[in-house]
Amino acid sequence: GQQLNQSPQSMFIQEGEDVSMNCTSSSIFNTWLWYKQDPGEGPVLLIALYKAGELTSNGRLTAQFGITRKDSFLNISASIPSDVGIYFCAGQTDSNYQLIWGAGTKLIIKP
Amino acid sequence: GAGVSQSPSNKVTEKGKDVELRCDPISGHTALYWYRQSLGQGLEFLIYFQGNSAPDKSGLPSDRFSAERTGGSVSTLTIQRTQQEDSAVYLCASSPESGRRETQYFGPGTRLLVL
Secondary structure, three states, X not given: OOOEEEEOOEEEEEOOOOEEEEEEOOOOOOEEXXXXXXXXXXXXXXXXXXXXXXXXXXXXXXXXXXXXXXXXXXEEOOOXXXXXXXXXXXXXXXXXXXXXXXXXXXXXXEO | OOOOEXXXXXXXXXXXXXXXXXXXXXXXXXXXXXXXXXXXXXXXXXXXXXXXXXXXXXXOOOOOEEEEEOOOOOEEEEEOXXXXXXXXXXXXXXXXXXXXXXXXXXXXXXXXXXX
8 A cells, every 4th residue: 555655764873862764755645643653562643743844842752744745754852762662654634534654663772 | 541452462373264353442432443564564554434334445455354343332353264464463543533633542453473
């Protein structure tokens, strides 16, 4: 099925570093969502974006809805060990409740 | 309150056997979704329920897959004559309604392995 292009596929970072990941699409979306999935769990919503250009923060996380409505990024500042996991972007149009998902960015903290 | 629950958490079956996966959504949530997640991939939409009816079954991979929801609550995803390519994590989510701003809350998933 259709997927968003999410990059990078994985990231190896030191604790305390900032992290940036993004998603792009050939289609326009009216909603961008960022989820985090821990091992053995389902995805949990981190940030929801509903308006082009919107910049939203949730603690150390900041996400933006691209002006073209075809992209979004997620930044994590001052990473900590519990940030480890897989981060997914998902897009949604008004006319379709279905979420279209990226393949995920796996975040690994280097010891 | 209780979140979305799924059972079993793990299922190992032999090729050709039928399996049933169960989802208990959050109480009061009218919308229910099934997704499939293959290793290293994002989620693939399978089917969506609004109440007991399934307006969109377009994501079901083949006629071996079916799902039902009864009483506007519990849903069962059935895979008949399982194949090895059916091995994946099957995730269920629910939301209060099906609108754009309705957050989908996910269960922990059922890990299916077809030998």
